[in-house]
Amino acid sequence: MKNVLCFFLVLFFIFLPLGSQTYSDTDIISVEKNQDIVQKLKKMELDLLLEWSNRLYFLCGLNDLYQLQKEGIPYVMETENFYPYRQSDIIMQAGINGAYHSYLEIEADLMALEAAYPQLAKVFAIGSSLEGRNIYALKISDNVDLDEAEAEVFFVGCHHAREWISVEIPYLLAKYLVENYESDPAIKSLVNRSEIWVVPLLNPDGLEYSIHFYRYWRKNRRDNGGGSYGIDLNRNYSYNWGFDNEGSSSNPFSNTYRGSAAFSEPETQAVRDFFQQRSIQALITYHSHGQVILYPWGYTSNPAPKDELLEEIAAEMSERMEAVKGNIYQYGQAGESLYLTNGDTTDWAFGTYGIPSYTFELPPIDALQGGFFNAELEISSIFEDNLPAALYLIEWSILNF
Numbered sequence: 334m335k336n337v338l339c340f341f342l343v344l345f346f347i348f349l350p351l352g353s354q355t356y357s358d359t360d361i362i363s364v365e366k367n368q369d370i371v372q373k374l375k376k377m378e379l380d381l382l383l384e385w386s387n388r389l390y391f392l393c394g395l396n397d398l399y400q401l402q403k404e405g406i407p408y409v410m411e412t413e414n415f416y417p418y419r420q421s422d423i424i425m426q427a428g429i430n431g432a433y434h435s436y437l438e439i440e441a442d443l444m445a446l447e448a449a450y451p452q453l454a455k456v457f458a459i460g461s462s463l464e465g466r467n468i469y470a471l472k473i474s475d476n477v478d479l480d481e482a483e484a485e486v487f488f489v490g491c492h493h494a495r496e497w498i499s500v501e502i503p504y505l506l507a508k509y510l511v512e513n514y515e516s517d518p519a520i521k522s523l524v525n526r527s528e529i530w531v532v533p534l535l536n537p538d539g540l541e542y543s544i545h546f547y548r549y550w551r552k553n554r555r556d557n558g559g560g561s562y563g564i565d566l567n568r569n570y571s572y573n574w575g576f577d578n579e580g581s582s583s584n585p586f587s588n589t590y591r592g593s594a595a596f597s598e599p600e601t602q603a604v605r606d607f608f609q610q611r612s613i614q615a616l617i618t619y620h621s622h623g624q625v626i627l628y629p630w631g632y633t634s635n636p637a638p639k640d641e642l643l644e645e646i647a648a649e650m651s652e653r654m655e656a657v658k659g660n661i662y663q664y665g666q667a668g669e670s671l672y673l674t675n676g677d678t679t680d681w682a683f684g685t686y687g688i689p690s691y692t693f694e695l696p697p698i699d700a701l702q703g704g705f706f707n708a709e710l711e712i713s714s715i716f717e718d719n720l721p722a723a724l725y726l727i728e729w730s731i732l733n734f
């Protein structure tokens with residue numbers, strides 16, 4: 334009986350479409366990063382979590398482990414983590430997301446900033462998610478009710494649901510700016526001369542799903558039919574969307590599924606429409622993990638026009654971050670990293686508006702400390718490192734206004 338069950342289980346996993354994800358994908362494995370292995374991995378569409386000191390970390394299920402063995406790729410099991418798909422109400426009440434923000438928590442905290450600093454902070458809903466949650470932008474400026482002729486900078490977090498830390502960094506930036514406005518003349522001067530837009534949570538449906546049902550959820554919650562859910566919002570922007578069919582997937586089950594058309598999703602539409610109404614001069618989009626600063630292009634390894642400027646700003650940001658406590662954020666062109674991406678936020682913003690646009694992959698604290706997602710205690714430390722980079726980009730935007 335047991336053998337029969339095993340047989341069907343194996344069949345089930347073998348016939349899953351390549352690159353598809355099931356909720357039993359809860360193992361984190363690592364492999365050495367070398368030409369041979371990277372080449373073999375390319376056709377497997379594994380779910381990459383992190384690239385760190387010459388190793389690649391992937392989220393895997395049984396089928397993936399089976400494939401790795403078949404391809405003869407040696408891997409290390411980092412964490413074996415078979416938690417139940419649906420977390421219990423008891424854990425949820427105790428606060429499963431700990432110090433991280435849920436949708437309702439970020440909503441409340443943004444409103445609280447507006448209430449505490451009505452001259453400086455104002456909450457806008459710039460769209461709503463598929464499931465009807467608001468996508469909030471907090472505007473920070475002097476005379477915040479007025480649209481003044483000032484440089485505008487855009488900070489966004491959480492395109493990817495499981496990257497909880499990417500909500501916290503832009504939120505803490507907003508909080509820092511208003512709380513230090515009166516006491517710190519440098520902050521006051523930056524805020525007075527600019528309009529800073531912070532969207533900490535672009536993918537609220539995905540985040541809620543990641544908190545309550547499946548920690549590793551990445552995409553939004555679009556029902557693609559056929560049992561598949563989710564579009565990768567960072568493959569859904571229009572610039573060279575789906576380019577060459579490499580760097581995003583046409584398979585709805587894939588974690589990098591680009592959707593049926595560019596801007597098919599209300600979450601990316603919200604960003605598109607917002608940019609149409611504003612005049613944004615620079616952008617940071619927060620992701621995790623990797624501790625790296627990436628700039629366009631992502632769709633090709635060829636350099637972008639203004640490549641030197643993109644690199645120069647990245648170098649300045651990295652240098653300022655290192656000065657905080659010695660943590661080094663490497664920087665470089667996205668398409669020169671491990672893999673190509675198309676339809677991402679930065680290619681679109683740069684390709685459409687020509688503005689300096691950066692992906693910040695926040696640090697992999699967790700992997701180094703044995704777990705993957707327990708960086709809760711590191712939130713403020715990561716923020717400290719990131720603050721001067723954000724301030725520099727605001728300053729740059731003011732000087733180039």
Ligand code: 0X9
Pocket residue numbers: 381382383493496567620621622627631667668670671672673674677692694
């Ligand atoms: O793949 C992405 O969307 C980003 N990485 S993540 O692990 N947060 O999903 C990276 C986008 C930058 N582009 C490239 N590295 N090509």
Ligand code: CA
Pocket residue numbers: 474475476477479481483525527528
């Ligand atoms: Ca103003």
Ligand code: CA
Pocket residue numbers: 480481482483528
């Ligand atoms: Ca303005």
Ligand code: ZN
Pocket residue numbers: 492493496567619620621
């Ligand atoms: Zn991401």
